[in-house]
Amino acid sequence: MKAASSRAAFELRVERNATSPGNVTRSLTFIAAAVLLASHVTALATPCQFESQGEGRVAAIVDARSVRLDDGREIRLTGIEATAATKQALTSLLVGRDVSLRSTDDTPDRYGRQSALMFISESDTSVQAMLLAQGDALVSAEVSDKDCAEALMAAEAEARRQKKGSWADSSAIKNAESPDDILAGIGRFMVVEGKVLSVRQAGAVTYLNFGRNWTRGFAVTIPRRMIPAFESAGMTLKSLENRRIRVRGWIEGTTGPRIDVLRVGQIELLGANEPGVRP
Incomplete structure (x- = not known):
């Protein structure tokens, strides 16, 4: 869900329920919640918008950090390291889904894999950030862009604070x-x-x-x-x-x-x- 559409949904609900004085406080609460939600999504998404490196549909999960697209390309998810739950989380998130790729370089590694940040359909939040926010991956610290690296670390830190996923152990x-x-x-x-x-x-x-x-x-x-x-x-x-x-x-x-x-x-x-x- 994009930040803009999230905020619009909240504002519509506010307009429909703000017809009496007794609902003013609740209306203000909805607006505040909308702003906070939009800020949280933007914080995770905006810093990691690199150059587009193509699109495709996920055909299979190769391992806990790599997926195969229906055109045969193997994509390595940059910026994270796997936990015991990563592969299953990727399967749930990605199989059969349309994705887009972003990175600063699309040169394959020695194994023929293309490293990239991956985004599902129209989402502005990377798959990497989703996994980190669920506690289903660790930040690898290999992303050189400072703002993007900080956003990924923030997603991991929040999961750690809430003891989500692997952080429950x-x-x-x-x-x-x-x-x-x-x-x-x-x-x-x-x-x-x-x-x-x-x-x-x-x-x-x-x-x-x-x-x-x-x-x-x-x-x-x-x-x-x-x-x-x-x-x-x-x-x-x-x-x-x-x-x-x-x-x-x-x-x-x-x-x-x-x-x-x-x-x-x-x-x-x-x-x-x-x-x-x-x-």
């Missing part, structure tokens, strides 16, 4: 102080929260250490080439010492778990009172 966010739990998910995409105990430079890599035992504790690694990007975003790596952060990425390591950070969006600074933050 307390283990959806891993505790940086429990490295064995994180290491058990090696090779998976995870979201981890914790306090950075130290920031150390070793050669061309900066380490954010979350444990006293650097060998076995959880750590985030950031290559030197990423430092200018963090500084441009107003975040110096040394300033992260003693700060609580949320980091997302693929778990690597052998004795101790690691996440390699290759995009600024993989790290979020946390406030002390944010829901879900562990003490």
Whole structure:
């Protein structure tokens, strides 16, 4: 439902019910609700309107991040990583539906897949944002457009606040102080929260250490080439010492778990009172 049509429906209802003084308060309430709804939809939709990369009908769900159109094209949904519920959610949302594609580049990857944001019919809200808002996907932080990335993160944050989908499980966010739990998910995409105990430079890599035992504790690694990007975003790596952060990425390591950070969006600074933050 588009923001404009949503607001129009509310205003029509207001007009029909505002014929007596006793309905004035309710009329104002309807108008306020319409404005809030329109603002929420626009916030999710507007920032991610990239160049059109064609249309098609979804013929099949290939996997939790890829679909096949009826013309044979395989589309990879950019901007998200899958959870256990993503594939089923995609099946419910997309099979047999007409979709449009938007991205900054339609060049296929080495597997022949075209990466894009996907929109159902005339919707202004991407499928990615829908999945995130339901708690059925995680933001991958691979979208480089700042406004679009923020909109996707906002959709995920709201689902997390409401404990929707995968966020209903307390283990959806891993505790940086429990490295064995994180290491058990090696090779998976995870979201981890914790306090950075130290920031150390070793050669061309900066380490954010979350444990006293650097060998076995959880750590985030950031290559030197990423430092200018963090500084441009107003975040110096040394300033992260003693700060609580949320980091997302693929778990690597052998004795101790690691996440390699290759995009600024993989790290979020946390406030002390944010829901879900562990003490």
